[in-house]
Amino acid sequence: MASLPQDKIDEAKQVFEVFDKKYESKVDAHHIGDMLRSLGLAVTNAECEKRGQTPKPGTKTITVEEFLAIYSEFFKMPEKTWGTYEDFMEGLKLYDKESNGLLSLAELSQVLVAMAEKLTPDQLDEIMKCTETKDDAEGMINYDTFVRKVMAGPFPQDN
Template sequence: MTEALDSEQVQMLKRAFSMFDSGKTGRIDKEKVRTILQTLGLMIDELELEALVADEDKDENGRLNFEAFCRVATHFLDEDDEVMQKELKEAFRLYDKEGNGYIPTSSLREILAALDDQLTPDQLDEMIAEIDTDGSGTVDFDEFMEMMTGD
């Protein structure tokens, strides 16, 4: 299933997947696949994505399990970590409007809430506490990278 992915990539996808699987059902809405891949900084061809997701959504319930999600993500994952890091930097820069090298956890909360409107305030607090490991109230690029890649 995930032969083309290394263990770090699988971990990264697993983390991203479970962030969006707020009900812990083991499935995510197919609409969220695009959001996750974009959050990871991946370049996505819309038609390709739709075809892949439709292909994986065999029972047509509009949801994908982790394995199906991995197969779709693998298609877009660039093997080159440097490219991915550059793309994550770009994604981070979008939220770091002042260019301070960090974003406030309030921005992160907005991002996470926008990505998954099913998250409760407690779940958001929990996620932010996990990400803002030094409790600074801000998330620097390293913390952001760690959240996205597990490095």
């Protein structure tokens, strides 16, 4: 993979090895998005499915060479390709009826599990737990704080 720096190739191979559960030098194609996100790319499942990710596990496997080609393609994309802080804020402002930077936790939950790249209730619970998002006495959250925590990722101290 001449298009990736050697340190990124090494890192991608390490991630691939973690997902190679049967030690067969193959990974279930269902995990392409998970592997790319492990490498710090904020990819969508839809974009990953265009490049070979399967919707269900057990359908197809990929080799490390195939994964490196997919990783290289995503790695070369400009960062603006993926959702930015501004994109998320603009989208959530639609639900801020009083334009005060607050929206109900129930409404945020509904948006996240019902629109676009739908989250499962378990995934939503995990995000709320990881971002320590709790509603106030009136059931509201500050969505700016929420978006900042989501954008910081699971290990904000590394940013």
